[in-house]
Amino acid sequence: MGNKGLRFAFRDGFKNVVRHPLILLASISxxxxxxxxxxxxxxxxxxxxxxxKQAGERPPVEIQFEVGADENLVRTLDQKLSENxxxxxxxxxxxxxxxxxxxxxxxxxxxxxxxxxxxxIPWTIxxxxxxxxxxxxxxxxxxxxxxxxxVMMETSLMNLLQDANQKxxxxxxxxxxxxxxxxxxxxSNMVRMIALARATEISIMKTMGATDRYIRIPFIVEGLFxxxxxxxxxxxxxxxxxxxxTGRMQGGAGALHFLxxxxxxxxxxxxxxxxxxxxxxxxxxxxxxxxxxx
Numbered sequence: 282m283g284n285k286g287l288r289f290a291f292r293d294g295f296k297n298v299v300r301h302p303l304i305l306l307a308s309i310s311x312x313x314x315x316x317x318x319x320x321x322x323x324x325x326x327x328x329x330x331x332x333x334k335q336a337g338e339r340p341p342v343e344i345q346f347e348v349g350a351d352e353n354l355v356r357t358l359d360q361k362l363s364e365n366x367x368x369x370x371x372x373x374x375x376x377x378x379x380x381x382x383x384x385x386x387x388x389x390x391x392x393x394x395x396x397x398x399x400x401x402i403p404w405t406i407x408x409x410x411x412x413x414x415x416x417x418x419x420x421x422x423x424x425x426x427x428x429x430x431x432v433m434m435e436t437s438l439m440n441l442l443q444d445a446n447q448k449x450x451x452x453x454x455x456x457x458x459x460x461x462x463x464x465x466x467x468x469s470n471m472v473r474m475i476a477l478a479r480a481t482e483i484s485i486m487k488t489m490g491a492t493d494r495y496i497r498i499p500f501i502v503e504g505l506f507x508x509x510x511x512x513x514x515x516x517x518x519x520x521x522x523x524x525x526x527t528g529r530m531q532g533g534a535g536a537l538h539f540l541x542x543x544x545x546x547x548x549x550x551x552x553x554x555x556x557x558x559x560x561x562x563x564x565x566x567x568x569x570x571x572x573x574x575x
Contacts, residue, residue, distance in 0.1 A: 305507065308467050312511035312560070313518070315460035316553050320519045322453040323549055331540050342416065343433045344406040350428035355404045358426050362408060367415060371408035379405060403430065465564050497566060504561035512554045519549070 346355055359373045374382070380398040410419060420432040487496070520542060527539045 304467070304470065308464070308507045309511050309514070311460065311464045311467050312507060312557060313514050315457065315464050315560075316511055316515035316557060317518060318453060318457055318460055319556060320515055320549060320553055322450070322457075323552060324519065324523060324545065326450075327545065327548075328539050342408050342410060342419070344408070344423055344429060345431045345433065346404040346428050347430045348401060348403045349399070350404055350430075352404070354426075354428040355406075358423075358429070359406055362406065367411050367419070369409045369411050371406055374405045374407065376402040376404060379403070461560060464560060469564055469567075500565045501562055504565035505558065508554070508557035508561040512550070512557050515553055516550060520546075 344358075355373070359371070362368055362371050376398050379402050380396075383402070410416060416434050420434060423429055423432050523545075524542065
């Protein structure tokens with residue numbers, strides 16, 4: 282088939298797209314749902330790995346004292362911790378040091394010109410245990426010391442993220458094939474209706490010597506159109522939702538941070554586009570072979 286025949290085949294494919302708008306809309310809507318599920322799973326998985334990496338890079342235990350706690354009590358506990366064989370490393374942070382860390386992470390020094398950090402920011406001790414499994418018993422012991430307000434464990438966050446990641450993986454593994462099947466069925470019905478509507482035309486084309494490839498191309502073009510539109514809509518929905526959600530959940534200084542959109546755009550686009558093109562192309566090819574016998 283020459284270039285001219287190929288152009289005519291593509292032209293017929295785009296013409297067929299608008300002949301059955303309701304079925305086209307149903308195909309796009311279902312594929313968007315399928316891709317949103319896949320995209321949401323990817324966003325969650327990538328951010329879980331990112332948050333776990335952040336949590337693993339920082340001391341997993343932070344002892345937070347009451348605001349205004351006596352410095353002697355703080356340094357006494359710090360000295361005891363330095364003699365504890367279970368502690369691999371530890372660092373005492375004064376309210377002034379915590380304030381500077383907070384300002385550095387925020388990047389807005391002018392916001393704190395009149396801020397009295399002594400009345401709001403406590404002493405803290407950052408440390409790492411030789412065995413994370415000892416975290417619960419270590420917390421219970423430290424909470425008995427006077428002046429201690431809380432003992433925050435990064436290991437709890439890591440366990441929570443790992444558990445949530447497993448549950449999301451299971452849910453996605455169950456729902457994704459379901460939405461994929463629904464998409465295939467609806468797209469197959471779209472191809473069937475178009476093929477039956479053009480049955481006489483296709484029969485004449487075959488009589489005149491049209492190749493099977495020439496006849497299949499318009500249906501593949503329709504599938505690719507559905508894939509491209511669905512991918513674009515899915516990316517738009519996911520990124521708008523992601524930006525709104527992370528904007529609300531993003532913490533301040535010392536908090537774990539989500540991946541920026543710039544790092545998610547390329548992998549997410551490639552995966553969603555690949556999946557949508559494969560599903561749409563295979564559905565179009567197999568459906569037209571079934572209903573038109575070409």
